[in-house]
Amino acid sequence: MRSTHAQGWVPWPDDLAQQYRRAGYWRGETLEQMLAASARKHPDRIALVCGQRRLTYLQLHQQVLTAAAGLQQRGIGHQDRVVLQLPNIAEFFIASFALFRLGAIPVFALPAHRATELTHFCQLTDAIACIIVDRDNGFDYRAMVRNLLPQAPALQDVIVVGEAEEFTSWDGIINADTGSTELPPSPEAGEVAFLQLSGGSTGLPKLIPRTHDDYLYSVRTSAEICELAPASVYLCALPVAHNFPLSSPGTLGTFYAGGCVVLARRPAPDDCFPLIEREGVTLTALVPPLAMLWLDAARKRREDLSSLQLLQVGGARFSAEAAARVKPILRCRLQQVFGMAEGLVNYTRPEDDDNLLHHTQGRPMSEADEIRVVDDEDRPVRCGEPGHLLTRGPYTIRGYYRAREHNLRAFTADGFYRTGDIVRQLPSGHLMVEGRAKDQINRGGDKIAAEEVENYLLAHPAVHDAALVAMPDAYLGEKACAFIISRDPSLRPIELLRFLQRRGVAQYKIPDRIELIDAFPKTSVGKVNKRALRERITEKLATALS
Numbered sequence: 001m002r003s004t005h006a007q008g009w010v011p012w013p014d015d016l017a018q019q020y021r022r023a024g025y026w027r028g029e030t031l032e033q034m035l036a037a038s039a040r041k042h043p044d045r046i047a048l049v050c051g052q053r054r055l056t057y058l059q060l061h062q063q064v065l066t067a068a069a070g071l072q073q074r075g076i077g078h079q080d081r082v083v084l085q086l087p088n089i090a091e092f093f094i095a096s097f098a099l100f101r102l103g104a105i106p107v108f109a110l111p112a113h114r115a116t117e118l119t120h121f122c123q124l125t126d127a128i129a130c131i132i133v134d135r136d137n138g139f140d141y142r143a144m145v146r147n148l149l150p151q152a153p154a155l156q157d158v159i160v161v162g163e164a165e166e167f168t169s170w171d172g173i174i175n176a177d178t179g180s181t182e183l184p185p186s187p188e189a190g191e192v193a194f195l196q197l198s199g200g201s202t203g204l205p206k207l208i209p210r211t212h213d214d215y216l217y218s219v220r221t222s223a224e225i226c227e228l229a230p231a232s233v234y235l236c237a238l239p240v241a242h243n244f245p246l247s248s249p250g251t252l253g254t255f256y257a258g259g260c261v262v263l264a265r266r267p268a269p270d271d272c273f274p275l276i277e278r279e280g281v282t283l284t285a286l287v288p289p290l291a292m293l294w295l296d297a298a299r300k301r302r303e304d305l306s307s308l309q310l311l312q313v314g315g316a317r318f319s320a321e322a323a324a325r326v327k328p329i330l331r332c333r334l335q336q337v338f339g340m341a342e343g344l345v346n347y348t349r350p351e352d353d354d355n356l357l358h359h360t361q362g363r364p365m366s367e368a369d370e371i372r373v374v375d376d377e378d379r380p381v382r383c384g385e386p387g388h389l390l391t392r393g394p395y396t397i398r399g400y401y402r403a404r405e406h407n408l409r410a411f412t413a414d415g416f417y418r419t420g421d422i423v424r425q426l427p428s429g430h431l432m433v434e435g436r437a438k439d440q441i442n443r444g445g446d447k448i449a450a451e452e453v454e455n456y457l458l459a460h461p462a463v464h465d466a467a468l469v470a471m472p473d474a475y476l477g478e479k480a481c482a483f484i485i486s487r488d489p490s491l492r493p494i495e496l497l498r499f500l501q502r503r504g505v506a507q508y509k510i511p512d513r514i515e516l517i518d519a520f521p522k523t524s525v526g527k528v529n530k531r532a533l534r535e536r537i538t539e540k541l542a543t544a545l546s
């Protein structure tokens with residue numbers, strides 16, 4: 001195999017890799033070969049609906065091959081990293097599968113990311129190209145990339161879907177005369193297929209290397225558990241590059257099953273309900289705040305949602321009360337999904353009773369997922385007791401990309417990933433997410449690494465120290481509150497928020513509230529006592545409400 005530590009990722013040990021292959025988990029197929037197989041099986045079925053565009057499997061696959069030839073002509077090839085930042089449009093798939101075909105490695109940025117995050121992805125991966133859209137949601141992605149070019153010396157090509165200005169136009173790539181160019185051999189399925197983002201808890205966002213073999217195993221298994229078939233119509237309402245709508249079973253699971261993927265530009269009922277009615281959507285995936293929004297809207301709106309058979313909810317804790325409302329209101333099944341871009345995904349199953357369905361976050365998708373629930377010293381806790389969740393298996397990574405130091409802390413010596421989640425495991429194998437040990441805020445499914453935002457705040461000359469903590473929020477579950485020790489008595493919170501915005505940080509990471517404070521409470525060993533800060537802001541909010 002060509003993939004090694006030197007390329008920045010940690011492969012599975014050889015004996016386990018062999019075992020996973022022998023067991024049929026890893027089948028030696030690339031993601032693009034999976035699409036090609038579906039195109040052979042169902043050439044004339046609709047694979048993708050994007051606005052008024054409808055592509056059959058054959059058309060989609062042909063466009064992928066055309067794009068691959070065009071990208072190859074631009075000098076993109078095997079192992080080259082390409083930052084891909086696109087909203088929910090067909091080009092996301094055409095570009096991704098084209099890169100998979102070439103063995104190039106897309107880095108899946110989210111549309112919410114701004115110059116700070118994009119610069120980091122370009123620098124960390126030495127990306128030679130990026131693919132963006134001209135504008136979306138009132139934001140000009142070309143202007144953002146134009147400004148970061150001096151900080152991304154490896155970037156040779158900026159490819160724009162839409163009005164390209166001085167950059168390379170995507171239309172030019174797919175219409176290029178590539179007549180005589182031949183595509184290279186497909187990459188090996190054991191190689192890294194793409195890099196996905198981690199929610200993280202430390203300084204800068206980490207990148208997650210997923211191989212064709214491991215990802216496709218999770219896609220196939222998810223598709224089986226969710227009973228996907230050619231008649232399935234999957235609505236992609238969440239950002240298309242996120243692991244949940246991409247693979248659990250998501251858009252890729254739907255392509256694998258020969259079903260139809262419908263892209264929604266926004267996840268709100270205004271956009272999604274008419275699509276459900278028009279396209280006969282059978283399943284979709286939401287984060288809890290959106291699920292609650294949909295539940296409220298469904299009672300008031302008139303669209304016919306009767307085609308919907310399954311609503312998946314995950315990414316953050318879904319309350320048992322809200323879970324119990326899904327079936328009576330939407331008249332479809334609920335599935336709770338507890339997953340992570342690093343690998344492990346848990347699902348409730350069709351046969352689970354309401355108690356499991358409402359109160360647990362499901363059980364591991366694979367019999368080969370190894371689960372350990374341990375105390376602070378990595379000793380197993382008794383079944384049913386809360387503890388740290390560690391996991392290892394055929395689709396859970398062994399290390400982050402180019403992060404040797406961090407990997408020593410994030411993984412055990414025997415390769416278990418420390419999820420940072422506190423769970424209980426029931427005798428049935430089902431997990432209940434009880435809390436979190438990692439220093440992260442889960443803002444309705446958007447993950448914020450506290451240390452990352454603290455560092456941005458510390459860059460302001462008036463900030464002496466900063467601590468970011470979660471505060472409760474009825475809609476999002478959690479929001480972010482920054483406690484600041486200021487050097488300058490005249491510093492106003494609004495100035496700090498503007499400072500972060502000017503710097504170009506994803507909007508969801510900008511603190512929802514800033515509290516100025518004289519000193520941080522400390523733990524007995526002298527660390528900032530974040531629990532005390534969380535309690536302080538929670539009490540303050542409660543008093544303000546009463």
Ligand code: OOB
Pocket residue numbers: 197198199243244248313314315316317318336337338339340341342345361419421433436442445447
């Ligand atoms: C999904 O992936 P990520 O990488 O954005 O976030 C993973 C983290 C987990 O470690 C956990 O802290 C939290 O998000 N989480 C949940 C949850 N699902 C994820 N916490 C409570 N209840 C749940 N159901 O969020 C993701 C990836 C694939 C499928 C689904 C979600």
